[in-house]
Amino acid sequence: VLKVLLLLGALGALLGGGGGTLAARLQPHGAKVSQVAIALGKPGRANQLNVPGVGLAAGDTMQRPFDLKNAGKVDFTAVTLTTTASPSSTLDTDPSGGLHIQLDSCPKKWTQVKKSPTYTCKGAIASVLALRPVLGTNVVVPGLAHLKKKKTVHLLMTIVLPASAPNSVQGQTSTLTYTFTAI
Amino acid sequence: MNRIASTWHEAATTTKLLASLAVVAVAAGVAGLGTFATFTSSTSANQSISSGTVQIGAGTPGPANRLTVGASDLAAGDTVQRAFDLSNSGSIDLSAFTFSASASPSSLLDTDTTNGLQMVIQKCSQAWTESGPPYTYTCGGTTSSVVASRPVIGSNITMSNVSDLLTNGTTDHLLLTLTLPSGAGNTLQNQSSTISYTFTGTQRAAASK
Numbered sequence A: 001v002l003k004v005l006l007l008l009g010a011l012g013a014l015l016g017g018g019g020g021t022l023a024a025r026l027q028p029h030g031a032k033v034s035q036v037a038i039a040l041g042k043p044g045r046a047n048q049l050n051v052p053g054v055g056l057a058a059g060d061t062m063q064r065p066f067d068l069k070n071a072g073k074v075d076f077t078a079v080t081l082t083t084t085a086s087p088s089s090t091l092d093t094d095p096s097g098g099l100h101i102q103l104d105s106c107p108k109k110w111t112q113v114k115k116s117p118t119y120t121c122k123g124a125i126a127s128v129l130a131l132r133p134v135l136g137t138n139v140v141v142p143g144l145a146h147l148k149k150k151k152t153v154h155l156l157m158t159i160v161l162p163a164s165a166p167n168s169v170q171g172q173t174s175t176l177t178y179t180f181t182a183i
Numbered sequence B: 001m002n003r004i005a006s007t008w009h010e011a012a013t014t015t016k017l018l019a020s021l022a023v024v025a026v027a028a029g030v031a032g033l034g035t036f037a038t039f040t041s042s043t044s045a046n047q048s049i050s051s052g053t054v055q056i057g058a059g060t061p062g063p064a065n066r067l068t069v070g071a072s073d074l075a076a077g078d079t080v081q082r083a084f085d086l087s088n089s090g091s092i093d094l095s096a097f098t099f100s101a102s103a104s105p106s107s108l109l110d111t112d113t114t115n116g117l118q119m120v121i122q123k124c125s126q127a128w129t130e131s132g133p134p135y136t137y138t139c140g141g142t143t144s145s146v147v148a149s150r151p152v153i154g155s156n157i158t159m160s161n162v163s164d165l166l167t168n169g170t171t172d173h174l175l176l177t178l179t180l181p182s183g184a185g186n187t188l189q190n191q192s193s194t195i196s197y198t199f200t201g202t203q204r205a206a207a208s209k
Helices: A002-017 A019-033 B002-038
Strands: A038-040 A053-056 A061-070 A079-085 A100-106 A126-133 A136-140 A152-160 A173-182 B041-051 B056-058 B079-088 B094-103 B118-124 B129-131 B136-138 B143-151 B154-158 B170-179 B195-203
Touching: A038 A173, A061 B041, A126 A136, A126 A152, B056 B195, B079 B136, B143 B154
Parallel strands: A038 B041, A053 B041
Antiparallel strands: A038 A061, A061 A152, A079 A136, A079 A173, A100 A126, A100 A152, A173 B041, B056 B079, B079 B170, B094 B154, B094 B195, B118 B143, B118 B170, B129 B136
């Protein structure tokens, strides 16, 4: 029992009084091994996420291709997506009749169909994130879980306003922020 | 003796377990701090999304909408003419326009499909020229048929020659003519109905934006 008490006492000193010291000690070590870095493609051909969608009707879809790169020195162990809205509207707060999001990947860059905001893949399309309501916090993106270091994945975000969208979703505007976090 | 020894043995085991748990706690604390402090990276993008509107409407009651004006003391063979504007003021184009009419309260005037009220809807290429009341109309432009003669009550009646209304920002000038047929018998005397007209616009087919 005495040994246990001594050990707990040492723990208290370490986590309580010496918390700052412990964190400081870990920093150089963490910086050395982590180098986790995730990066979206530069806005333009490699990232169309900032292209707005205007005048959506029920059943409409928006397709936006973008590249996502593991720019660090380690493979990812997980990637999450957090989507927030500000300003918000029923477009994002209605989980059934509001906007839904889906992610797919293509082994090559997505090809735009001529004179159309739609895209095709010259290869096998893989599901990255199944269709779900657009808002979410730390939603695990299964298809990006083990993205290798230095590798870029070509993604297509599809935003869907369901055909069942109620009239209350008419004439609404939301600005969405998509945040991808790699671990 | 054996029992006492056994008790001590158990006590000793318990101590080791506590010690092990404490060590695990330290490890978990360290791992937690490390992950939180350094092992993540984020990147984000903003996007504005807006939905459009499907909005159709009849004109403001007055010269642009006489549908609300009642008619009384109809005799067999009489007609009732009421002009009204119909507009597509939404931001989304439409794929179809339909028309429905129902009666509440109802009477033989609307339930007798042969000798009760019959309706016709016509369109004028410009605003109808009104005289009266009682209202009668002439068209200074060209007329076209929107709904051919039929019993007044019906659901989802197709409207012809209003394809221009499918595009948002357009207005059509329509004229509803009700007729109490000359063959209406005495059973149709002294009847009263209130008829509701409902126009329904359906949005265009879904598209990629």
